[in-house]
Amino acid sequence: MRFSVMFFASGEAAPQETCRTVLETSRLADVHGLDAVWTPERHFDQFGSVFPNPALTSAALATATERIQLRAGSLISPLHHTVRIAEDWSVVDNWSSGRAAVSFGSGWNANDFVLAPDAYESRHQVMLEQIDTVRALWRGEDIELRNGTGQPFAARLHPRPVQPELPIWITSSGNPRTFQDAGARGLNVLTHLIGQNLDQLAEKVALYRKSRADAGFDPATGTVSLMLHTHLDADPEAAEARSRAPFRGYLRSAVKLELRAAQGGGTISGGHVLPDDEIPEDLLDELLDATYERYLRDGSLIGSPDTCREMADRVAAAGVDDIACLVDFGVPSERIPAVIPLIAALAGDRGPGREVAEREH
Secondary structure, three states: OEEEEEOOOOOOOOHHHHHHHHHHHHHHHHHOOOOEEEEOOOOOOOOOOOOOOHHHHHHHHHOOOOOOEEEEEEEEHHHOOHHHHHHHHHHHHHHOOOOEEEEEEOOOOHHHHHOOHHHOOOHHHHHHHHHHHHHHHHOOOOEEEEOOOOOEEEEOOOOOOOOOOOOEEEEOOOOHHHHHHHHHOOOEEEEOOOOOOHHHHHHHHHHHHHHHHHOOOOOOOOOEEEEEEEEEOOOHHHHHHHHHHHHHHHHHHHHHHHHHHHHOOOOOHHHOOOOOOOOOHHHHHHHHHHHHHHHHHHOEEEEOHHHHHHHHHHHHHOOOOEEEEEOOOOOOHHHOOOHHHHHHHHOOOOOOOOOOOOOOO
């Protein structure tokens, strides 16, 4: 099992405070031997608002870290021109001396697609085609495009990236098809436990491994990364008490974002459909309480390194290779960096300066 750190930002802290926290926490993750830091792409909402561009965030982190991999989690590629995606991440790869990595997502929030409205209906297929094009550009191939006068132009990626291949994940909200698409292309998978449990995830991981084998890839290679809300303390009761109110607030913000997306005429994450009516406040409170308890038992790393080892073992048994520890779901900013040494302890005292484990991308 490998461990990485993930940011999403509930929006409670001021943007500059969040930026400082991300920098400090990423430096500690680098020193303590964690494998990667993930930053997302979010638009037009306070929830995650400090992260509209993971390439910019990763470029900043490239100058503040030395060895940790810098991953987009996730880049909503249908919102962007494919060549600019390749250019941006080649820049990150150069500034970081070869540490760039991207999890591509097709997107789900119809409101985000004011940036590319024509791509919304076919966004999953668009994403897959973009992945193929980015990989070709990354390898040095020309892509024929039309210039301003309609003439053909052979676009080639500059600057040339450091890595011969860009490490790529595909983000899945639980759709088995996405696991199969990633496996068939020899890519990695990033997922979460929203709308699926570990038994269901294990079935999808098996589909992923089979798809790799069917496409001629080693089924034992490829990385399945799982996002888990994480807050650790030497005292597990203190971790639970500190996380309860922030987690409920984080979930409340997520529900409101989902409702706004549904009211925009689209689906919520995972492709589900919500009713148009607002959820009554008393029912929402009951839902938040029940959801927190479920996550505490079966979907998070909240407690001490000792009490969370069982959950880490269950995740490994489901076929997960990498736990992406989401640390900024609303707990006080000053508490977030202190979690990193405890994640390292949970990972097995991997220690400063540990080399990144080799992966098959």
